[in-house]
Amino acid sequence: MSQAAGTPVGAASIAELRTPRHDAPAARDNQVIPMLAVADKLTARRGAGVLIAPPHVRLAEMRSKRPLNLFRLLCTPLDPLIVPGHAWRRGSPGIPRSALGPLGRVVHGILGDTAAGFDAAIAGHTSDEQDVVAEVGARLWPRAAEILATVAMPVDWTIATDLKAGDHATLVPAIAALLAQAVSLRRLAARACSGVEPETDELRTMLEAVVPAGPVALAMMVLLLMASLPHSERLIRLADHLASRQDGPAGRAVVDGAIEFVLDKLEDAPSPGPNVAQATQHIRRAAIMLNDLSSRAAHRPVWRARIERVRRKVDSACRERFAIELDAQLLSPAAWLAGGSELEIATLEATARALRRFETTARQIGSAEHYDMLLRRAAEVLRPTATEDASERIDRIRLMEILRGPDAALALLKAADA
């Protein structure tokens, strides 16, 4: 599963969680799609970046549906690591977006005639077509890894990227090493999705494979694996063990660097808010990540304090966001429940489920009583009225079942039947 460029490994910025959605998805898509189409036709990424910056989160949301091209396919395995150029810090395990354009051009140039074959294989497809991404990527990524492992620094590197020559020496071998592992990583992620967690030996093999490319490469691989696995605790232990055997302080600080990257992203700068489903996904990752990191930080008071600070911020943002969304997305529309069409009722039920997903996830971070209180209040608002017909009553009881569970709904049903 690819993540949006600029989206942290398993973390939403607090501002993203706090910001409610105001527009219907379809309307927003209508606005964003033409912009993306223009952006996709632009060859200069800088120009496109300016154009698509305002609806960036919608872009992230829709990224999986964008037309597939060679550059996008090449970068897919690296998505969780990509950060805006201005946000990149030297020595961190992120990849500045500005570096990717020149590297993509290098790969394309050396592929030569072969590039046309790749272009033909992905023509007309979109980046959400996982079979195509996997099939063509399995040919492209190892070849790109070979190319980047030996390529010299492009002459326009510093001008095109605002990076130094030393950054090329650090980043490019690391990217090459990651791309060489992309197929294995993807397979592992797919299996994790279907419930089969990787063996420790598999994880060790993948981590050891990138060690020769330097400590940054190892930290990057840790982050990619974190983004692919349901839990990171075992991975972090393994990476710690591997890092302890590295030469020099940079090698030994690999895991710390990866964790710093994650925590930085959790506290990242403001950006427009995604929809509830996307926010839930981010919270879920944040909750799991915070728990995994907490166990590692048991003997590190400074880290413990920082993790706790992040947790409190995320919790506060979640509470605020839930209260706003509950009212705007469910309770206000439910006032017009009577006479609703089948589609409208189904949409309302889907919204209720999305809010429950958000709440169930957010209470793992904290404030369980607060959510209980809000849900009880919502249930009162949704209580059936005497003037409604049987069908409307059942619609309300179903909403109650989604929000408060079958026991509360049964009590209402009995009261209504009586």
Next chain:
Amino acid sequence: MRSRLPWQTTGATSGSALVSTPPSLSALRQLKPVQGFLPTTFLERGVTVPFTTPLLAGARARPAERNHLELIVPCPSGERTVYVLSWDDVVPLCRRTLHDRRLSGAVASLPRLTPAAIRRLAREVATQGLAGRGAAAAARDAEQADEEARLAAKFGLLPALVRQIEPQGENAVPPEAERPDELERRAKRAVELIAPALGCSPAAVAVSLQQIAAAFGGTGIEQGAPSARIPATIAGMMQLRQELGEHAKRHPDDDGPEADLVAGVAGMTTVLASAMLADAHALTGDIVALLRRWMTDPDALTTLLARPDWLLDGWDRICALWRTAESHLGRGPALIEMARLVPLLPPEARDWASQQVDVDTALLRHRRKVARLGDWRTGVTVLDVIARNETLLEHTA
């Protein structure tokens, strides 16, 4: 007073706990699963009840001692084991959806457990709307479709009756080409002609014909009856088998084993079901004999015609899981669930269609996989699974 079971909790529960899965799963794990569950008859295998509570998905009801019922719940961990519970023990085991509480009560009061009876009840409950408006509409549509299938069966029987009874050369127009009102007139005359030979009144023959048509509603009267449910299910399973075969070839390392397993059992089951269907259709080749058989022992014939229904019970859910996989949990988790639900073929099937069936070896080779709820990747919650199960009702009504 019943003693408190280990998984029962005391005191108020939070909103989240009201629908959470882990307490139910942990409760189930405290029960002893039945390893190598190999029912010898279809009744022992039980009848699928279309529950929407995730823990009860794919559960089967079967008669127990003293007119009670048992519930056979597939092991949620993905192993080929089951839990056998008394009907009442399900109540503290998990917080059932409102729909399931209604359905469960209705099933418990059934005098006779058959796939047709459960289907009828499930539709009745679904039309109340507790599984959503979509499921209610689908239940009404399915009832209407079955009524049309019964009507089609009736009008399918009439030409065969006329052809067999009407004196040769009496009518130039073949009965199957006749206008409906004229066909009914000729059929009425045929009934009058045959009634004395059957030792009953024409009215009794007409009633028997209606009943036979109803009994043939599921199978249809002849091969290729498109509106009948059994041929449609077989066709759906054959398509499923083909698609799973292609999927297994494309993903040999991922979902291949599950796809192969389901496809293999689907293949065997469709062979058996097609044979039973052909046997049923062959009965209509001699309408007089069919009428005589019906009048002598209607239960025996009803039981015979219900065999494909027993055989295919549970497969509509498996097909629907595959059809809806992309829009819900994805094909990987769907395949794990499908493999878990694949109905065992009891030895009784051999007596029904003289086919050698043994799926157990394949099932034991099946690698255990677990579709995890609550993973950050899938983001699947109990509510999502309930919603998915409600959607399945729309496809299996």
